[in-house]
Amino acid sequence: MNKSVRNFESSIISKKGTILQCICNIRLIHDGRGRPREIEGVARDVTALIKTNEELKDAKELAERSLKVKELFLANMSHEIRTPMNGIIGVIDLLTGTHLDSEQHDYVNTVKKSSETLLNILNDILDLSKIEAGKMELKRVPANTHDTLDKLYSLYIQQARSKGIKIYLPGERRRARAHFGR
CATH class of the missing domain: 2.10.70 (Complement Module; domain 1)
Structure with a gap:
């Protein structure tokens, strides 16, 4: 038995x-x-297995702490990162008020649009960091689809043309509307 x-x-x-x-x-x-x-x-x-599991646990805890530090850093740095970009865009706006020939005006507009795009990317990164850190406050604000489509069109039209791609925006885009997010 x-x-x-x-x-x-x-x-x-x-x-x-x-x-x-x-x-x-x-x-x-x-x-x-x-x-x-x-x-x-x-x-x-199972000595090696137990040791490996302990090392993995320690590494995971370290990675989580590092990620939290990064998230808090970026969430707190938003003002420090945005301010210089806003300064650059402000100087570009001043340039547009000076006497520029047509070619210079096109260059300044390209720099302005690129700077605004870079600022938007920075804002998105910083907002994502705020979300991850639990510091994001959401607000319902109107969004002008007309302006958004115009900016996107301006950013990508040259690249599209160089590749033989046509960008078509329907006539409704010409009617500026404010939409609220859900």
């Missing part, structure tokens, strides 16, 4: 004197009269 298998963890000292963490599976074997005759079992060394 055999009893069920018993599983347990144990520390075992090896022949070299090192301590090994093991998972042991044993069962008691009885003779025909029901008396214990022998113990049968297997011990598996």
Whole structure:
């Protein structure tokens, strides 16, 4: 008659004197009269597995702490990053009020649109960081689809033309509308 298998963890000292963490599976074997005759079992060394799991846990905790620090840094840096870009855009606006020839005016407009696009990208990155850090406050504000489509058109028309792609904006775009997000 055999009893069920018993599983347990144990520390075992090896022949070299090192301590090994093991998972042991044993069962008691009885003779025909029901008396214990022998113990049968297997011990598996899981020392490396336990060490690896501990290292992974530590690495995960470190990565999570680092991510939290990055999120808080970016969430708190929004003003410091946006202010220089707004200064650049302000100087570009001043340039447009000066006497420029047609070519210079086109250059200034391209720089302005590129700067505004860069500011929008920075804003998106900073907003995402605020969301991740739990510091984002959402507001319902009107969005002018006409202006948005005009900006997108201006940004991509030259690249599209150089590749032989036509960009078509339907007539409704000409009617400026304010839409509210949900």
